[in-house]
Amino acid sequence: MDFSSLYDSLALIKPEIIISVTLVLIVVLDLIYDKNKKLVPYLALLGLIVSGIYILSDIANEGFAFKMSATSNKFGLLALDSFGSYFKLLIILTSVLIVFFAKHSVEIENTGKRQGEFYTLLFGMILGMMFMVSASDLIMIYVSMELLSFSSYVLAGFIKLRDRNSEASLKYIIFGGVASGVMLFGISLIYGLTGTTNLYSINAALQSGNINLIVLGFSLLLIVAGIGYKISAVPFHFWTPDVYEGAPISITAFLSVASKAAGFAILIRFIKTAFVTNVDGSGNWLLVPVFDWKTLISVFAILTMTLGNFAALWQDNLKRMLAYSSIAHAGYLLLGVVVFSQIGIEAILIYFAIYMLMNLGSFYIVMLIADKTGSEDIHDYSGLGYVTPFLGVSFAVFLVSLTGLPPTAGFIGKLYLFIALIDAKMTTLAVIAVLNSVVSLYYYIRVLKHMFLTKPNGEVKEIKLSTANVVYVIVLLIPVLVLGIYFSPLVNFAESCLAFLSF
Amino acid sequence: MNLYDIIFYLFAAITIVSAFIVVNAKNIVYAAFSLLFTFFGVSGLYVLLGADFIAIVQVMVYIGGILVLLLFGVMLTHKITSVDIKAGSVQTIPAVIIIGIFAALLIGLMYSTHWAVNPAEIPVTTTKSLGKTLVTEYVLIFELLGILLLVAMIGAATIARRDGDK
Numbered sequence: 001m002d003f004s005s006l007y008d009s010l011a012l013i014k015p016e017i018i019i020s021v022t023l024v025l026i027v028v029l030d031l032i033y034d035k036n037k038k039l040v041p042y043l044a045l046l047g048l049i050v051s052g053i054y055i056l057s058d059i060a061n062e063g064f065a066f067k068m069s070a071t072s073n074k075f076g077l078l079a080l081d082s083f084g085s086y087f088k089l090l091i092i093l094t095s096v097l098i099v100f101f102a103k104h105s106v107e108i109e110n111t112g113k114r115q116g117e118f119y120t121l122l123f124g125m126i127l128g129m130m131f132m133v134s135a136s137d138l139i140m141i142y143v144s145m146e147l148l149s150f151s152s153y154v155l156a157g158f159i160k161l162r163d164r165n166s167e168a169s170l171k172y173i174i175f176g177g178v179a180s181g182v183m184l185f186g187i188s189l190i191y192g193l194t195g196t197t198n199l200y201s202i203n204a205a206l207q208s209g210n211i212n213l214i215v216l217g218f219s220l221l222l223i224v225a226g227i228g229y230k231i232s233a234v235p236f237h238f239w240t241p242d243v244y245e246g247a248p249i250s251i252t253a254f255l256s257v258a259s260k261a262a263g264f265a266i267l268i269r270f271i272k273t274a275f276v277t278n279v280d281g282s283g284n285w286l287l288v289p290v291f292d293w294k295t296l297i298s299v300f301a302i303l304t305m306t307l308g309n310f311a312a313l314w315q316d317n318l319k320r321m322l323a324y325s326s327i328a329h330a331g332y333l334l335l336g337v338v339v340f341s342q343i344g345i346e347a348i349l350i351y352f353a354i355y356m357l358m359n360l361g362s363f364y365i366v367m368l369i370a371d372k373t374g375s376e377d378i379h380d381y382s383g384l385g386y387v388t389p390f391l392g393v394s395f396a397v398f399l400v401s402l403t404g405l406p407p408t409a410g411f412i413g414k415l416y417l418f419i420a421l422i423d424a425k426m427t428t429l430a431v432i433a434v435l436n437s438v439v440s441l442y443y444y445i446r447v448l449k450h451m452f453l454t455k456p457n458g459e460v461k462e463i464k465l466s467t468a469n470v471v472y473v474i475v476l477l478i479p480v481l482v483l484g485i486y487f488s489p490l491v492n493f494a495e496s497c498l499a500f501l502s503f
Numbered sequence: 504m505n506l507y508d509i510i511f512y513l514f515a516a517i518t519i520v521s522a523f524i525v526v527n528a529k530n531i532v533y534a535a536f537s538l539l540f541t542f543f544g545v546s547g548l549y550v551l552l553g554a555d556f557i558a559i560v561q562v563m564v565y566i567g568g569i570l571v572l573l574l575f576g577v578m579l580t581h582k583i584t585s586v587d588i589k590a591g592s593v594q595t596i597p598a599v600i601i602i603g604i605f606a607a608l609l610i611g612l613m614y615s616t617h618w619a620v621n622p623a624e625i626p627v628t629t630t631k632s633l634g635k636t637l638v639t640e641y642v643l644i645f646e647l648l649g650i651l652l653l654v655a656m657i658g659a660a661t662i663a664r665r666d667g668d669k
Contacts, residue, residue, distance in 0.1 A: 006642070009643075013643075020650060023650070023653075027653075027657070065643075066640070066641075066642070066643045068640055077641075077643055077644065078643070114661060114664070117657055117658075117660070117661045120654070120657050121654060121657065121658060121661070124650065124651075124654035127650060131647065139641070139644060140643070140644060143644050143647050143648060143651070144647065146651060147647060147650065147651045147654065150651060150654055150655050150658060151654050151658065153658070154657075154658035154661055154662060157662065158661065169662075189612075192616075192618045192619065193616070193618065193619060194619055195619030205619075210617065212612075212615065212616045212617060214612065214615070215612045215615075215616045218608070218612060
């Protein structure tokens, strides 16, 4: 064993090492201070920020980590590149926001001594996602995905007050178990066909030909099912509404943003690394003609958008409505994958940054209202807009942004996606997406109608906000408004993060 | 059909038949004991594949550990043998059709494919090379699995704890 290569690898995964160390430190701190759990969130924040700084400072560092010594090739378990770093930054940023989210959340506060475990499991999720976005080996993909899933199964049922909390956890674990079993089966078929689990070697094997295309197609379907489960694409979305409704709101928000981001990152990396032979001058990907990715992903995208938006129309529970809305957004994001070009990936990167802000903002306001009124039902929102205008107005901004109307950031996200589609001459898909956005307008605005126009039955109590609550909402609100007008910094940053490690 | 094939089919039959009983048994004790034969059959298949270490682990961990724990749990639970567990099946016909198609597809694929094969060399023992690979090439995965187990343990404790004791 060549130890210098091990040291090189360790130098490349500093952010992940810091997250793992923080995870262990949280467990230790949890044991030392048995009664007082106030310090745990701060330790979590410290770990996240240090890790984030390392990602930013090493963003230009590229390379393979944990190379295979025996097979005498230079590919490793992990491929570190700026595409992965962007997603890692996104995950860290979301996690920082979620730590504050959980700190403000009454349901997490009420778990008392169990808060230490909450943050430990949260870090398990973060670690799994960070390895997932840079994994370039099927075994690595599987193990990191399991780490993410295990932690999220427990967190989905972390609050044990009502039946539906346990229901969320149970449904999640059963669907998740099947999905990862199916994916593992696909991986084993691919290994049988190509004799390797490394994505780069799989690419070489596919280009050399001699692959049974039917079996390959079948195994890819199985793998896509596993990943599709993570990004809750239709038809692998069954778990989403129930889990999102039953899980603590902070975890719902985290699942809908970070876990989805990691799923998209691995889907894109899988296709880009294993199936793309070349990127031409204008940034289009040339795929190995072994599998019709374009049709498959297009069908998924259309189904996901349409079902997500139409099912959301009938939801009265706000968490459930946002769950279906997040399914619909996964559909829009799949449109960025389907164009198979650098411009499509750029659109996804931009969309995810904006999606994080507006989605976390909406969930945060739902959490604030649920903590005070004890209800997530839309009929209990009647008249709230006048009693607490600040919440009403900021919720309006987040929802308008989720719809994708100017002058909010959501418009910019959708705009770049549509530009990518038009650029690739996929006008039909773009039209379907626009029609879907129109449908989504109905259920987003319906909430606002209830908040501002419906007459409440009886007295509506004012929702008192602490300064921290107001600051949190403003921190999310300002970027959503500013990025709607002045978006070039985000676009430039996304553009600089399009490098995939190639051969 | 040589001896190797006969042994293979024997173990495969044990695995499948006992797994069928596990799913269909109305009595949870019968199900748990059938599971023992399922694990045994699987470990036999591992031996035939030349994976001696995994076969031993299968016997020690699954049969020796998990199954005994399961049986303890069943036996110690009050009156569990008389409790009707929900083993009823719903929508049997659609399930059979889908599984039948899936199985036919798989079998068809298996026969029609050129698998990437390496020249067969049954290793004397795999334990040494397995251990070496785990701490060199796959050391990251090994460490990650350690964290996975830690998270799973903490998660299990969290789920098991009653919410009342704060």
